[in-house]
Amino acid sequence: MSTPLVSVADARRPLHAGVDVGGTTIKIGIVDDLGRTLGATKIPTADETGVPDAVRRIAAALRSLADERRIDSGDVVSVGLGTPGTMDIPAGLILEPPNLPGWRHFPIRDALAEACERPVTYANDAGAAAYGEFWVGAGREHRSICLFTLGTGVGGGVIVDDVSIDGAHSHGAEFGHVVIDTTAEARRCSCGKPGHLEAYASATALVSIVRERLAAGEPSSLAGIAADSLTALDVAKGAEAGDALALRLIDDLAVRLGLGVATVTHVIDPEAVILGGAMNFGGAAHPLGQRFLARVTAEFRRLTFPVQAARTALLFAALGGDAGYIGAAGLARLNHRNQAS
Amino acid sequence: MSTPLVSVADARRPLHAGVDVGGTTIKIGIVDDLGRTLGATKIPTADETGVPDAVRRIAAALRSLADERRIDSGDVVSVGLGTPGTMDIPAGLILEPPNLPGWRHFPIRDALAEACERPVTYANDAGAAAYGEFWVGAGREHRSICLFTLGTGVGGGVIVDDVSIDGAHSHGAEFGHVVIDTTAEARRCSCGKPGHLEAYASATALVSIVRERLAAGEPSSLAGIAADSLTALDVAKGAEAGDALALRLIDDLAVRLGLGVATVTHVIDPEAVILGGAMNFGGAAHPLGQRFLARVTAEFRRLTFPVQAARTALLFAALGGDAGYIGAAGLARLNHRNQAS
Numbered sequence: 001m002s003t004p005l006v007s008v009a010d011a012r013r014p015l016h017a018g019v020d021v022g023g024t025t026i027k028i029g030i031v032d033d034l035g036r037t038l039g040a041t042k043i044p045t046a047d048e049t050g051v052p053d054a055v056r057r058i059a060a061a062l063r064s065l066a067d068e069r070r071i072d073s074g075d076v077v078s079v080g081l082g083t084p085g086t087m088d089i090p091a092g093l094i095l096e097p098p099n100l101p102g103w104r105h106f107p108i109r110d111a112l113a114e115a116c117e118r119p120v121t122y123a124n125d126a127g128a129a130a131y132g133e134f135w136v137g138a139g140r141e142h143r144s145i146c147l148f149t150l151g152t153g154v155g156g157g158v159i160v161d162d163v164s165i166d167g168a169h170s171h172g173a174e175f176g177h178v179v180i181d182t183t184a185e186a187r188r189c190s191c192g193k194p195g196h197l198e199a200y201a202s203a204t205a206l207v208s209i210v211r212e213r214l215a216a217g218e219p220s221s222l223a224g225i226a227a228d229s230l231t232a233l234d235v236a237k238g239a240e241a242g243d244a245l246a247l248r249l250i251d252d253l254a255v256r257l258g259l260g261v262a263t264v265t266h267v268i269d270p271e272a273v274i275l276g277g278a279m280n281f282g283g284a285a286h287p288l289g290q291r292f293l294a295r296v297t298a299e300f301r302r303l304t305f306p307v308q309a310a311r312t313a314l315l316f317a318a319l320g321g322d323a324g325y326i327g328a329a330g331l332a333r334l335n336h337r338n339q340a341s
Numbered sequence: 342m343s344t345p346l347v348s349v350a351d352a353r354r355p356l357h358a359g360v361d362v363g364g365t366t367i368k369i370g371i372v373d374d375l376g377r378t379l380g381a382t383k384i385p386t387a388d389e390t391g392v393p394d395a396v397r398r399i400a401a402a403l404r405s406l407a408d409e410r411r412i413d414s415g416d417v418v419s420v421g422l423g424t425p426g427t428m429d430i431p432a433g434l435i436l437e438p439p440n441l442p443g444w445r446h447f448p449i450r451d452a453l454a455e456a457c458e459r460p461v462t463y464a465n466d467a468g469a470a471a472y473g474e475f476w477v478g479a480g481r482e483h484r485s486i487c488l489f490t491l492g493t494g495v496g497g498g499v500i501v502d503d504v505s506i507d508g509a510h511s512h513g514a515e516f517g518h519v520v521i522d523t524t525a526e527a528r529r530c531s532c533g534k535p536g537h538l539e540a541y542a543s544a545t546a547l548v549s550i551v552r553e554r555l556a557a558g559e560p561s562s563l564a565g566i567a568a569d570s571l572t573a574l575d576v577a578k579g580a581e582a583g584d585a586l587a588l589r590l591i592d593d594l595a596v597r598l599g600l601g602v603a604t605v606t607h608v609i610d611p612e613a614v615i616l617g618g619a620m621n622f623g624g625a626a627h628p629l630g631q632r633f634l635a636r637v638t639a640e641f642r643r644l645t646f647p648v649q650a651a652r653t654a655l656l657f658a659a660l661g662g663d664a665g666y667i668g669a670a671g672l673a674r675l676n677h678r679n680q681a682s
Binding site for chain 2: 086142143144156158160161163165166167168169170171172173174175177178179180181182183191193195259262263264266267268269270271303305307308311312
C-alpha cells in the first residue's frame with residue numbers, strides 16, 4: 001500500500017478503522033482523525049467460506065494490526081465498512097453482490113459491529129472510495145466531487161458538502177449505468193441493458209473491444225497475445241509501446257468517458273470529477289495517463305456549459321487502492337462526530 | 342392560483358415569503374411554517390424595466406399582500422427568491438438568464454434583502470419548485486426527490502434529505518441537458534449541443550417535431566392550424582380528440598423522457614421522481630396525462646435496475662404554478678432555522 005504511515009505518537013485521536021471488501025482481497029486500515037494511516041493490512045476475501053467467517057477474520061486482523069502497531073485498541077472508536085453492491089445500506093445488509101457469489105443476504109454491518117465491539121458505518125465500496133478521495137485525496141480542496149471508479153466494472157460516488165449520495169435504494173452514483181450510446185450498435189452492459197458507460201469504459205469492455213478488432217484482422221502487436229489471456233494492462237502496455245490499435249481504442253474509451261462525465265456533471269455539477277480505479281493508464285505521472293486524461297477532459301469540455309468547461313476540475317485519484325478503507329474510516333468518523341455532538 | 346389558503350388565525354408562525362420569477366410573471370406568496378399559503382399575488386416581470394425596478398415592485402407587492410391579508414409584517418421573518426439561470430447562487434447574482442434579456446449581471450439577492458429588510462435565500466427556479474414539491478407537494482412523504490420541470494424548456498431539481506443539490510457552479514440538476522440521443526440524427530438543444538432531453542421533451546421541441554411531420558405531409562387534424570401559431574396545448578387537445586399523429590408524438594416524447602428519468606435515477610437514486618411544469622397533458626386527472634405518465638414509467642422501468650423499477654415512485658407534481666414561491670419560502674425557512682439553532 002502506498003499511503004505513508006503516521007506514527008502512533010503523532011496521531012490525532014480518536015482513531016477509526018476502515019474495511020474495504022473487494023472480490024479477491026479485503027483491505028483493512030486504522031487511520032487517525034486527520035485521515036492519516038497508522039497501519040494497514042490485507043486478507044483474502046475467500047468468499048466461498050461465507051460472510052460469518054469473513055467477519056471473524058476481519059475482526060481478528062484488526063486486533064492483530066492494532067497490536068503490531070502498538071495502538072491502544074481503546075483509541076479506535078468506530079469502524080467503517082465498504083462492500084460492493086447490491087446492498088441495503090440503511091439496513092446494513094449484503095444483498096447479492098455479483099463479485100461475491102458466496103455472500104448472499106447477510107446482516108454484515110451488525111455482525112461486524114458485534115465482532116469488533118464497535119459501531120460500524122456501512123457504505124458502498126465506490127461511495128467509501130469517493131469519501132476517501134474527498135477527505136484526504138484528490139478532492140481534499142473541493143466541497144463536492146464525483147468519483148468514477150474504472151476497473152473490472154465502472155462504479156461511482158458522489159460527495160456533496162461531506163454527504164455521500166448513497167441513493168434511496170443504495171443505487172446512487174451508478175455511473176457505469178449512465179447511457180452513453182443510443183445507436184442500434186450499442187454494446188450491451190453486464191447488467192443486460194444496451195449503451196451503458198460500463199460497456200465502454202471498464203477493463204472488461206476494453207479487452208472485449210480489442211479482441212473483436214483483432215478477430216476482425218486489424219493489425220496490432222497485441223495479436224501476439226492469446227485472446228483469452230489478454231488483459232487491459234496488455235492493451236495499456238501496447239499503447240505505451242506505440243501500438244496504433246491500442247492507442248486508438250484507448251482514445252475511443254476516453255471520448256466515451258467524456259460523455260459520461262458530462263452527463264453526470266449536468267446532474268450533480270461538482271467542483272471536481274475524479275477518475276479512480278486501476279484503469280488509469282499510469283495516471284498523471286505517465287504520458288499515456290496524461291493523454292487519456294487530456295482526451296476525457298477535451299470531450300467533457302466540448303459537451304458541457306462554458307462555466308463548467310472553464311471551472312470543473314478533472315483529476316486522477318490520489319489514494320490508489322487505499323481510498324476505500326480510508327473513506328470507510330472517514331464515514332465512520334462522521335457518524336461518530338454526529339453522535340457525539 | 343390553486344393552493345387553498347390558511348387563515349391568519351390558524352397559521353403556524355414564523356411566516357416566510359416566497360418569490361418566483363418567470364419570463365412573464367413574478368409570483369409572490371406568504372406561507373406559514375407548515376408550508377401553507379396565507380396569500381399570494383402576481384406582478385408582471387416586465388424585464389425591460391430592469392432588475393432594480395423589479396426589486397422595488399416585488400417589495401411593494403409583498404407589503405400590499407401582507408396588508409390585504411392583515412398579516413403582521415413582523416411575523417414574516419425571511420424571504421426566498423427563485424430565478425431562472427444562469428446565476429451564481431452563493432454570490433446572489435443574476436448572470437445571463439436567456440428568458441430575461443433585460444436582467445443581466447445584478448446582485449439581486451442583496452438588493453431584494455435591502456428592499457424587504459429581511460434576509461433573502463436565493464435559489465434556481467426549478468430548485469425552488471423541487472423544494473416546494475418535496476416540502477408540501479407530491480414529494481412530501483419522500484426523503485429524496487428529483488423534479489423534472491417540463492415547460493418551454495426542461496429544468497430540474499434534486500432534493501436529498503432537505504438539501505437542494507444546487508451544484509458548485511449553480512448548474513446542478515440540469516436535466517434538460519442530459520444526453521438521450523447519440524445517433525447521427527440527434528436533435529439540437531437550445532444550448533447548441535446535440536441529443537439533449539430538452540430537444541425532445543420540452544413544449545418547444547414537441548411543437549417543432551409536430552411542425553416537421555406536418556410539413557412532411559403526415560395526415561393530422563393539426564394541419565388545420567397555422568404552423569406559426571401551433572402550441573403544445575393544441576397538440577395535447579388534438580391527442581385528446583384522437584388525432585393519431587399527436588398521440589404518437591406524445592408517446593414518443595414519453596419514451597424519450599423515460600430514458601432521461603432512468604439516467605438521472607442512476608446518478609441520484611431518489612425515492613420519487615416528480616414530473617412538473619405545464620407539459621403534463623392534464624396530469625393525473627386526465628386520461629391523456631395518465632397515458633403519458635404510464636408510458637414514461639414503463640420505459641423507465643424497462644431501463645433501470647429491478648429494485649428501482651419496483652420501488653421508485655413516478656408522480657405528477659401537486660402544487661402546479663405555486664411550487665416555486667412555496668419552495669423558495671421553504672428554503673428561506675431552512676436557512677432561518679439553521680441560523681436560529
